[in-house]
Amino acid sequence: MKKHFSRFYVLLFIVLSSCQQKHDKQALDLYVEKGTTKLNHGLTDVIVSDIFTPPVASRIYAYANIAGYEAIRFQKKSLKSLAGQLNGLGPLPVPLADKSYYFPLASMVAFTDVAQELVFNREGIQELQAGILAEIQEIGIDSQTYRNSVAFGEAIAERILKWAKEDGYNKRTALPRYSVTEDHGRWRPTPPGYMDAIEPNWNTLRPFVLDSAQQFDPGPPTDFSEKEGTIFYEEATEVYATVKGLNEEQVAIAKFWDCNPNVSVTQGHVMYFKQKISPGGHWMHIACQATEDMQGSTSEKQGVMASVSIALADAFISCWDQKYKSNLIRPETYINAYIDPEWDPVLQTPAFPEHTSGHSVASGAAATVLTELIGGQYAFIDSTEVPYGLPKRKYRSFMQAAEEAAISRLYGGIHYRPAIEKGLVQGKRIGAFVMENIKLE
Known part of the structure; x- marks a missing residue:
């Protein structure tokens, strides 16, 4: 209800002021240049506050960014x-030739309409959308183009959400x-x-x-x-010895890539x-930073974000x-039972x-896509964890970051x-498979 309430007043204001409204495309293009980053950062804030698990978070990023790409x-x-390239995704709405649109x-609209249906804190996404609509109106946009664009974004979102409902997500909770x-070897x-x-x-879930x-x-x-001397015992012993002998840099690496939204604290x-x-x-944040630096249109940048989010999902x-x-x-359970009952992991x-290691799989997939689309020698400073009290870290490439995340x-x-x-x-x-099987151009 709040979404439609906000849109009503934005649209009403445009209609009432249409005689004075100018369409400032240059200023609009400058504003939306970092729109992909703003949307994904806003979505991340909501995902973090909602405490979604890593798999669920990856699904949310994917559907929202696919919707954003299809509209732009x-x-x-x-x-x-x-x-036709993604499993189960059929034809989507296309713009009408006799109507004007501002696709960013x-x-x-498509991104935020989809996102708000996939999170708990709908109001957080609605406020993000309302703020964007108000800022675009303030910059100056033709009223008819505005209405056409909002309607087109809504149509894309509706179709993406229908597709999302068929992926098995809602059925999984009824399974054992x-x-x-x-x-003894079972988690x-x-x-x-x-x-x-x-x-x-x-x-x-449908991939x-x-x-x-x-x-x-x-x-x-x-x-x-x-048994001592077996390969598995030695693997556990390596974890035990590694943690006991960590230096400051290794501890910093462990904490920087923790990325566990489900850390419980008992008081x-x-x-x-x-x-x-x-x-x-974390990888969507890296992708945002990389797209800000890359040459290309806003639509191409949104294509990168969609590709990375698909690979992560x-x-x-x-x-x-x-x-x-x-x-x-x-390791914690094994080491406490068979090596040292007083041992604790760092994380x-x-x-x-x-x-396998979820962070290793996700990092390898995201880094491979970013290397293909941005380049293998992209050096960057990762500030993702700064809001969570950790310092920035430097990387020579996406793959170096992925390898550090894994170790x-x-x-x-x-x-x-x-x-x-x-x-x-x-x-x-x-x-690599994602890059081989989806073609943006």
Whole structure:
């Protein structure tokens, strides 16, 4: 209701002042140049406050950015629709030849209309949209072009949301929950929150580009064993020894890439979640920064954001398939049981099985897409974690950042090495497949 209420007054103001309204395309283009960044940062703020899990966050970014791309791609005639390229996405609305449009505005409406349907804090997205509409009106836009653009963005959003409802997300909660057993090698809830397993049925969702969740299966983890001298025992011992011998730089790396939005904090009898960005959100922030630096139209930049978000979403579907196939025990549980009962990891252990590392898969996928679209030698300073109290870090390339994100899981004490190394390869394969199978031009 608030969305339509806000739009009503913006539209009313335009109608009443149309005789004085100028269409300042140059000023509008300057304003929307960073529109993609503004939208994704605003969406991230809502996702963080809503405490969405990493898989769910990746889904939200993907649908919102796809909608944004489909509404703005007409700004450049050579850009192609993702309809027919993404699983289950059929033909989408197209602009009418006899009507005038400002496609960046349509894109912003499509993005925010989709986003608000996928989050809990709808008001946060509605306020973001209302602020953008008001600022565009204040700059100056032809009233008819404004109305046509808003209507076109709404039409794109409606079709994208219909497609999203068919991906299996709403059916997953009716599927069997994860069961804890007496199997010593099987994942079980970890301290301090002992949370239930997160999204055990995520692999049932329709992938965006992958043929199936199993397409890039990385293979099983090392065979579980409690005995000293076995390969698995040595992998656990490596985690144990690494954490005990960390230097300041390694601790900083672990904390910078923590990206666990479900960190629980217990004070007395009260437990609450510490709000943090997700792995997907971290990479979307990097993508925003990279698109701001790149040469190209706003539509091309939105195409990059859509591509990265698609790769991230498929990365989590693929990763979660193996996680709940192998159901491997986490280092914290194993080390406390068989090596040192007093040992603690640097990072809080996430509430899902170990193999493979979600951050490694997501980072490999996102870095591969960004390398393909932006370049392999893009050096940048990553400020993503500054709002969460951590300093900036420098990288020579996207892939260097991805490799650091992956090894951070060993430094943090939450993954064995095979999950990190296999996960990074898994992510790179997913990213490459996305780039091979979706063509923006």
